[in-house]
Amino acid sequence: MPKEYTYEYHATGAFMEGPKVSVDYVYGFSYNKLLYSGRTEYQTIELYETPLFGKLLKLDGNFQTSEKDEFFYHEMQVHTALCAHPKPEKVLIIGGGDGGILRNVLRHKTVKKAVMVEIDKGVVEFSMKYLKSVCGNAFTDRRTQLVIGDGKRFVEETSEKFDVIISDLTDPIGPSKALYTKEFYQSINKILNKGGVFQLHIEMCGTRPQISRDIHRRLKSVFKYATPSSSYVPLYGGLMAFATNSQTIDASRVKAAVIEQRLKARGIKDLKLYNGKFHEGVYALPNFLRALYSK
Numbered sequence: 001m002p003k004e005y006t007y008e009y010h011a012t013g014a015f016m017e018g019p020k021v022s023v024d025y026v027y028g029f030s031y032n033k034l035l036y037s038g039r040t041e042y043q044t045i046e047l048y049e050t051p052l053f054g055k056l057l058k059l060d061g062n063f064q065t066s067e068k069d070e071f072f073y074h075e076m077q078v079h080t081a082l083c084a085h086p087k088p089e090k091v092l093i094i095g096g097g098d099g100g101i102l103r104n105v106l107r108h109k110t111v112k113k114a115v116m117v118e119i120d121k122g123v124v125e126f127s128m129k130y131l132k133s134v135c136g137n138a139f140t141d142r143r144t145q146l147v148i149g150d151g152k153r154f155v156e157e158t159s160e161k162f163d164v165i166i167s168d169l170t171d172p173i174g175p176s177k178a179l180y181t182k183e184f185y186q187s188i189n190k191i192l193n194k195g196g197v198f199q200l201h202i203e204m205c206g207t208r209p210q211i212s213r214d215i216h217r218r219l220k221s222v223f224k225y226a227t228p229s230s231s232y233v234p235l236y237g238g239l240m241a242f243a244t245n246s247q248t249i250d251a252s253r254v255k256a257a258v259i260e261q262r263l264k265a266r267g268i269k270d271l272k273l274y275n276g277k278f279h280e281g282v283y284a285l286p287n288f289l290r291a292l293y294s295k
């Protein structure tokens, strides 16, 4: 007798089209149990137990992270950016409430200070309680400074500058909408140290190419190098695009041997996804993406 599961379908069209959705495709995972369902000050929060990915977090109905596939997204975002930089000491994370980005940033021994600005304290507390394998001890690391507040406001008002800034936000609706604009990227540019790098995901390039292209266009209008990359993220249903942005560094030109040497010097091993050749590979775009981002 086959085991019976409950299925939760995720309509990717739903993010952008509003409540009346015409769904172009769906994907889903089975789950054994809904472990928690509630509301923080800003959003709904749910935790599922799934056979494939272990505990899986949803915010406002959208998949955010899971215990077993978190490395696809977190390693890709963090190590491409930090390894492209020769000596990242001060890092800013915008959003990132589950702590997966922060945990990976702190793996780099060069990092002396990591500031994380998250609007929703509820997500951080939830993650510390239920998603320890995602955040580890990152929130109690002495190098971490957690700021609870709006990322946009922080970027506009801070007098600090950073070597690497990583945006790890919910999709561009709700509290993160204003953080996908050209004006915001200009503010980011102002608080980057010379030679600094700004890293973010630029959406699901296979299924939402126009949105991805539009974000990339805004980045291109602010940064000399707005270098796109792509990598598979199972939880988000396919190929995701990212961009590594800088006035001086083209991340696609950093060679595998340099990456390996930086990983070694910074004491990073046992990664599940990222290595030198992988770095070169993610910036080697398939032709349809080359065409998309050159428009």
Ligand code: SAM
Pocket (backbone or CB within 6 Å): 042, 059, 063, 064, 065, 073, 094, 095, 096, 097, 098, 117, 118, 119, 120, 123, 149, 150, 151, 152, 168, 169, 170, 171, 174, 175, 176, 177, 179, 201
């Ligand atoms: N990796 C996920 C993704 O790509 O969809 C994002 C995960 S992380 C949990 C996203 C976080 O961004 C959430 O905890 C949310 O509260 C936070 N966030 C949304 N808008 C924000 C804002 N304006 N300032 C700071 N954090 C924000």
